[in-house]
Amino acid sequence: MDPFGKLFLLTLLILCLNIVCVYCFRCDRRPYGSTTQSSASDGRFQLSVQGVEDGYIPEQLYTVQISETDGKSTFTGFMISAEGDLKQDPANPRRIISLSPGQVRPQNSITTKFSDRCLYSVEHTMLAPKSSVEIYWQAPSTNNGCVTLRAMVVENEDVWYEDGSPLTQKICEDLRQPDDISPKFNYDCKICNEAKYEVSFTGIWSRNTHPRLYPENDWIPRYSDLVGASHAVDYILWSPGSMATEGFKELAEYANSSKLEEEIREKIGDGVRTLIKGKGHGYRKMNSPTYSFFRTDNKNHLFTVAIAIYPSPDWFLGVNRFELCQEDDTWLQNRELDLYPWDAGTDSGVSYESVNIATFPQDAIARVQLSSYDKNSPFYEMDAKDLHPFGKLHIKLIRIYERECGEETTESSTASTNDVTTEENGDGNEPSEPEEPSRYSNSELSTGRRGGEAPIVTDPESSEDCPMSQWQEWNPCDGPCENGKVVGYKWRERYHLVDGIPVEKYDPNVDPSTLKEVPSFCKNHYEDFEREDCEDDCTEEFEEEANVERRVMVPVAPGNKWSATKRHLGSKEQL
Incomplete structure (x- = not known):
């Protein structure tokens, strides 16, 4: 063989070895002690990532779950692995490298641990029957392409499954802003x-x-x-x-x-x-x-x-x-x-x-x-x-x-009704709780007031050129409860008056064609919204909700210790 041919074969061999080395990164996920081959997945177990829609958001924390699909099947062991995309090394196009797949970690350290034999993997700690298991996956930083999450599921000592569409999820970075x-x-x-x-x-x-x-x-x-x-x-x-x-x-x-x-x-x-x-x-x-x-x-x-x-x-x-x-x-x-x-x-x-x-x-x-x-x-x-x-x-x-599901809202057939719904109580005779006034609905006060609504009073200290209503009452202090105290802010509002009418005050019965316009000078020189810092005692309900704590995990490399800080939340719904 001529020297050029030998050089070509040597280059091809080096390239193949590089590729093989990268693919060899994927470890053997066979269950410990098993001598059988994996069975084809029958769909009774699936891998899912909660909160992912059109792709992962870089560096966001997700929950990955293995669960049964038939309502009765159980499994004893498992492994979940994250694998990054492959691409050419910019410094050496003949070499293939793997991009970051993010980090995986146990959600429950009693039942799950970092894998000793596979990088970016977690596995079971005990062979107890279970119908589902969850772990955390923190997505990689931006520009890391797609990540493949793979699950291995052990049904018993002779039957285990891996890969296949129910047990594999390929998720790509969401490139939208x-x-x-x-x-x-x-x-x-x-x-x-x-x-x-x-x-x-x-x-x-x-x-x-x-x-x-x-x-x-x-x-x-x-x-x-x-x-x-x-x-x-x-x-x-x-x-x-x-x-x-x-x-x-x-x-x-x-x-x-x-x-x-x-x-x-x-x-x-x-x-x-x-x-x-x-x-x-x-x-x-x-x-x-x-x-x-x-x-x-x-x-x-x-x-x-x-x-x-x-x-x-x-x-x-x-x-x-x-x-x-x-x-x-x-x-x-x-x-x-x-x-x-x-x-x-x-x-x-x-x-x-x-x-x-x-x-x-x-x-x-x-x-x-x-x-x-x-x-x-x-x-x-x-x-x-x-x-x-x-x-x-x-x-x-x-x-x-x-609102009751059977309660119908009345809509006008034309565009002459502001804030398209009006509510009635069950007997249909008296109005239910009136909607809270909002300067952002841009509606004029109708001549017929709704039950229980206070009349608008002009602030005597406001300018004759830019009359204003009096300030409404401050809303309750809103914020997180810490050590028995609500620390946050409170707000109140008032309205610009045009011909004695409060502009931008909510009223569902007003005709939009009669809406008034506030002069730009008045808008620019007279505030109609105030917000202040505040502190108040927590209510018992608030204290109960505030005691709910959330553990915020700090990502580290697999195999190392994960630390956590505690963050108080305003309500359980935010967990």
Whole structure:
């Protein structure tokens, strides 16, 4: 054989050895002492990962479970292993390497232990019959591709199973931005109760977090008002691939929400339940949170919000069509989301302070272009993983309104009814508990007051040009219970008055065509929402819930000790 042929064979042999070595990483998971071969899986046992929808979220903790499927089968032993993706080594393309599969660890150290013979694996400690077992898997960091979780199940000393679709799960990284990771739509929400939510936005955009081309004058950057709606599945305020409306264009380009609010009001009763509105912040208050509240029901169980970045061509933050009715037909308790910029598709500027360049024809809404090769862009040669969030959105369940499943809500056949439902008690004669007033429903007080509702009194100290109602009572102190004390915050609100009418106060009987508009000067100079830190004694119920503790595990390499810290939760539902 000629020298070139020998060199080729030697290179091929080295490559094969590298590949073989990598594949040899997968260990022998045969049960201890077994001399039989594994049987083909018959479907009576399955491996599942709880909480995974379209892929894993990097570094998130998941529960992996082996369980029986027929209601009667049991198994005695098991092993669960995590295997990473294979790819070429960037430093040596002829070599194949394995990416990180994350970490697995026992959930119960009495019944489960780290495997002594396989990396990234846990196995049983005793051969007692069991119908299910759970362990923890912490997903790897971003850019680690797919992870394969494999289970080996021992039914008895002669029969054991491994691999096959019921006992193998391949899960890939969810490449969407964190704010896109919304629960799947629940098209048939069966929750009878209604819910009240608080949504808060906290800005992060600053010269320190996003220094490239940040506006030179610190008093110019600001966020627009938080604007959105709680709505039905078929209503779209904005979404990727859709075209921005005139109102949305005004918001994205000029941080002016007035026209968009009008567009939302026109749909109240026709796909929209509540208009969401929170005050925007600018210089010296850029990082101050803004709050809003809204109502949901089994027809209007999604919400969408947007916050414009100013100055910018047409960039904004937000979430769209976020599902609050979970698959098990319960209301979502809590969620915090990182927000990254979107492009409304109406202006072709590339930087915060670019001159206006109208996009013609108009583009669809999409992510702001990252990894740009334009040096005038603040995202010049920047990868998504290196982009700092521009803000955070926190959604919190405040209150549940009990409704009987057989209790029908009355809906108007036209869009002239605000907040589309009216509730009645069982006898149908007297109204049940009135809905709590909310300045975010943007409705005028009707002449006929609902039973038990206090009349609106003008604050004598308010300006004649911008009259205001008196402040309402503070709501109870809300926060975690620690050492017998609730440490948190309380809030109260008041209303702008136009012609003696409280604007943005909830009333289900108002005609939207008669809605009043608050002058922008009044909105900008007179606060209608206050929030303060507070401290109060815990109630007995609160103390009982607060005593529930959660162990937060710190990931370490398999085989090493796992430590934990204790975190007090506000309620058991948050566990």
